[in-house]
Amino acid sequence: MKKLCNLPAKPRRSKLELYNDILNAIEEEITNDNSNAAKPTRVQLRSNLAYDKLARYLDELENKKMIQQSPLLITEKGKDFLQDYDRISDFVIEMGIKYLDIPSDGMRGV
Amino acid sequence: MDTKKKNDLESYHPMKFVDQMERNKHILLLYDGQKYAHWVIGRYIHNGVAKGESCIFYTSDRPEIIEKQLTAEGIDVGFFKQKNKLRIYEVERSDDSKHDVLHAYKRRINEIEEATKGMKPPYRFIGKTITDIGTNDGMKFGILLERSGHEHFNELNCSLLCHYDISKIEPTRRPEWISSLLTNHHYVIYASEPNKAVAFESTLLEVEETM
Numbered sequence: 001m002k003k004l005c006n007l008p009a010k011p012r013r014s015k016l017e018l019y020n021d022i023l024n025a026i027e028e029e030i031t032n033d034n035s036n037a038a039k040p041t042r043v044q045l046r047s048n049l050a051y052d053k054l055a056r057y058l059d060e061l062e063n064k065k066m067i068q069q070s071p072l073l074i075t076e077k078g079k080d081f082l083q084d085y086d087r088i089s090d091f092v093i094e095m096g097i098k099y100l101d102i103p104s105d106g107m108r109g110v
Numbered sequence: 111m112d113t114k115k116k117n118d119l120e121s122y123h124p125m126k127f128v129d130q131m132e133r134n135k136h137i138l139l140l141y142d143g144q145k146y147a148h149w150v151i152g153r154y155i156h157n158g159v160a161k162g163e164s165c166i167f168y169t170s171d172r173p174e175i176i177e178k179q180l181t182a183e184g185i186d187v188g189f190f191k192q193k194n195k196l197r198i199y200e201v202e203r204s205d206d207s208k209h210d211v212l213h214a215y216k217r218r219i220n221e222i223e224e225a226t227k228g229m230k231p232p233y234r235f236i237g238k239t240i241t242d243i244g245t246n247d248g249m250k251f252g253i254l255l256e257r258s259g260h261e262h263f264n265e266l267n268c269s270l271l272c273h274y275d276i277s278k279i280e281p282t283r284r285p286e287w288i289s290s291l292l293t294n295h296h297y298v299i300y301a302s303e304p305n306k307a308v309a310f311e312s313t314l315l316e317v318e319e320t321m
Contacts, residue, residue: 012317012318013317013318014314014315014316014318015313015314015315015316015318016314080126084310087306087307088308088310090306090308091300091306091308092315095284095285095288096284096288097285097289097292097315098315
């Protein structure tokens with residue numbers, strides 16, 4: 001079958017990588033600008049996310065108490081996550097796994 | 111328990127996560143050293159009885175062995191057994207129903223009902239889903255059973271910690287098996303050397319499209 005166009009593959013990141021990118025972006029924004037809060041638009045640029053996706057992940061991170069949104073700040077739990085990131089990444093590498101693909105029919109594994 | 115062990119336990123990385131786990135979660139404990147697995151299991155049960163939950167340990171070993179292990183982790187087994195807050199429930203070792211997931215799943219539900227008779231909810235279980243994890247057939251069956259359990263997990267109204275010795279998992283497809291195990295649990299705890307041990311929500315490894 002002929003390809004209709006050569007669209008670049010959509011970037012894929014695990015939630016682990018996304019949370020890490022966003023939390024790092026918030027922390028860097030605050031540290032580099034020596035400010036009290038991060039600006040969402042700057043965090044969006046740094047984490048390379050569409051704005052609607054960023055808004056969704058910010059809500060998720062707030063529900064998990066890793067950030068607060070008004071003003072945009074990283075919490076202690078968020079800092080703990082950044083410290084855990086390397087350990088989780090090492091675990092993923094050691095186990096030889098990458099992503100968990102969950103098919104749309106909801107059937108998991110095997 | 112001596113002071114050194116107490117300090118080692120407190121500084122062991124996954125413990126904070128174990129202490130903060132929510133109720134009614136399906137937990138995967140992967141370990142490559144029994145010592146660290148016992149630490150996590152001990153803490154999991156300790157937290158359960160401290161919160162007033164009823165803890166049930168499924169085992170195909172002799173219950174005395176488990177009692178000894180739990181005692182070594184600082185749990186007053188006799189006291190909690192007497193209070194009906196801890197039960198060590200012996201299950202048959204064989205996986206004779208290996209090719210019939212539905213039958214095995216129903217048997218598991220019956221075992222839960224049997225094991226919890228006279229105890230008060232909420233329940234906190236621990237056990238091995240399947241004993242034969244060293245063969246393709248055994249692991250395939252184990253994953254199917256885990257999947258059935260995970261899909262209906264909310265109906266069970268309990269926490270369940272399933273433990274797997276990584277070194278004994280069938281080696282040729284190990285990454286695939288581990289990936290499937292993670293997919294069918296809410297939390298994963300990797301009980302290894304202190305510099306590698308970690309615990310996290312398994313959904314963190316789900317792939318997302320970001321643009």
